[in-house]
Amino acid sequence: MNTTHPAKDLQVLAESLASVAKVTKNLDVLIFGAGLGGLAMLEVLSQSEHVSIHSIIDISEDAPAFQLAHELGVNTSTDSSAELESFRGDIIIDVTGDASLRSKLIAFKREHQVELISAKSAKLLFDMANQELRSERTIETQNSRLSLLDCMLEITLQLESRPPIHDITSRSFADIHSHVHAISGLALIFDKQSKAPQCVGAIGENAPDCSEIESCQSCNGIILDACSRLSQKERYKLFKPSIQIKCQAIENCYNVALPLWQDTRLSGVLLFDIQAPLSKEQKTTLKMASVHLNMTFKTLDHFQQLEEMAIFDALTGVFNRRKFDMQLHQEVSRIKRMKNGTLTCGFIDLDDFKQINDTYGHQTGDLVLKHIATSIESCIRDYDLCARYGGDEFVILLPSDDAMQGSCLERIGMRILEKVANFDLVNAPEIKTSVSIGLVTQSGETAHAETLLKKADEALYEAKKSGKGCLRIFADEQFHYTPSKE
Incomplete structure (x- = not known):
């Protein structure tokens, strides 16, 4: 039984990688085992620009990691001897736990001066790499949120000049669309009197002409029916099934709606087609955007009320x-x-x-x-x-x-x-x-x-x-x- 402490394995692994890094910045890796462990290693290592995967080997052609390897263009094999004979790389990772294979690999290591990482050390490597990947994603998410906040702040700073609602809506729509990675999107505001939707932005695949949407009664009916299901209690709404808008101008589906409220009146809506299910980051972005936009519209309402109080006679209306x-x-x-x-x-x-x-x-x-x-x-x-x-x-x-x-x-x-x-x-x-x-x-x-x-x-x-x-x-x-x- 291998009684090596995980911390010692981690130290050995670090020393092995450090010794290779002194010679070259790129690592050529051979993976033994295409089960769940091999799949995890393949997912992580394939994302590194400094790692080249020579082959992934398993005795079963139906091993879980083989399908991903084929998609990534990584060579797969069931012949371990042939792969070892052709391998002149840097590191062999063994995630099989097979004792006889382990002995064979140790002998190969001594003969060809390559680094051999055990299953336990491989798990530690995966944990380290996965943690680093999560950290990178966290940083990317934070940067994305900061970028969106910058856009929202810029809109807030422009409120002093009293920009029209459709300008704020179309500008915000473009920023939110890119941050939630939507496939397509539609930005609409509603006429105060007639309630008719007015298109102020369309992005993505098969983006329609806004004027054609406004003139299409069928589109208007579908949009108004969908918006009747929106509530002020919801920052955004996920439609199941998706809203399908189909006419001469457009044939798209939208599964997420971000309502824009002015007091209790629905003044507009942003529709997105986002690949479900929504990620935690996408949900957070939608909530942030909803809070900011609705506060922006409320502020504009207050500005308008103050302006009216400043220039209109309250009794007569002149x-x-x-x-x-x-x-x-x-x-x-x-x-x-x-x-x-x-x-x-x-x-x-x-x-x-x-x-x-x-x-x-x-x-x-x-x-x-x-x-x-x-x-x-x-x-x-x-x-x-x-x-x-x-x-x-x-x-x-x-x-x-x-x-x-x-x-x-x-x-x-x-x-x-x-x-x-x-x-x-x-x-x-x-x-x-x-x-x-x-x-x-x-x-x-x-x-x-x-x-x-x-x-x-x-x-x-x-x-x-x-x-x-x-x-x-x-x-x-x-x-x-x-x-x-x-």
Whole structure:
């Protein structure tokens, strides 16, 4: 019985390998035994660029390691004598445990000055090599995760510039796809209103054209049906069986979904075809990506809410004074660069608003203010601006690339007067609403923000002085009076 201590075997093995390494960096190895031990040795040694496997030998042609050897292009044999006779390499590894073969190999070692490693030492070699391989894989995994975190950090740093969601989705999709080693993938975001999927990225084998997917009702139906099974409790979902999307544009299967949530709304999904089963590293990567992306989308939501709070009036939904002041200076600067452009500014003040509040209460007063805001917005163009300036006072900004005629301003003002007067409150039908309007227009040569506000305020004062429901326009250095609607 061999009573050699494993530690001593390890020392002998280390000395043997060291002696060979002094002569050459490459080792030529002959393996005896193609059972499970030989299979393990073959798997490990075949991954080393410094090891050349001469042959693997076993008495049985059905030995487990022979199939792998054939795949790797390693010579296999059942004739140990012939292989020994032709071997002029460095190391013989014996994992058979056969005593008679051991004696034969010891004799060969003495005659040809090769190193002989026993079954026990071979196991130690395998354990050492396997441990090193695991360490290398751990380092590779950590490097891969750090690389993914770098990508995610870069996206986070870009949040200050408020990138569109589809940009974040497509960028993240490409990074995650490479880190989970997916065969193919599809990145989709969903329209806020229609819920229709929009393709923002396709990678891998037979990657389809995104526009063709969006126009395919069959694809949309399959995608929406699959996404209806997603839950916020799951960082990712493994589909069994896979989702099969098949049409003229695409014929792919996807077995992993990474949902993208904005609060409780599913705003997008990343679909991947990953060879199952998922490894521990792939699961960790998907979880990391899910946490980061959903935090990113949540942060964007908060930014959007803060921006809306900063520029919108909470009661009426139109812009607030802060936004108006910003836009006024921008439009003045733009108009000054133009030859024929004009900029119109107008103050609109609700008549007798205090009386409405005192008589019917502030809730009714709020309804009236909302009606005024809606009426004004319905009478101006999409690129014009309406803002609540404060209390019961609103302001409008009407830029024009051409000289705006007084008759045009009068039509706009009269439409607002008529729209405001058309107010019917069920609980208080007797309430009659009207506003006073003061408008002023300046050309690019004379445009000045403070002057516009001052003249518009003066025009409003003239309108209020003339009675309820009046419009006054300041143009050509004089006021133009429009009859009261009373």
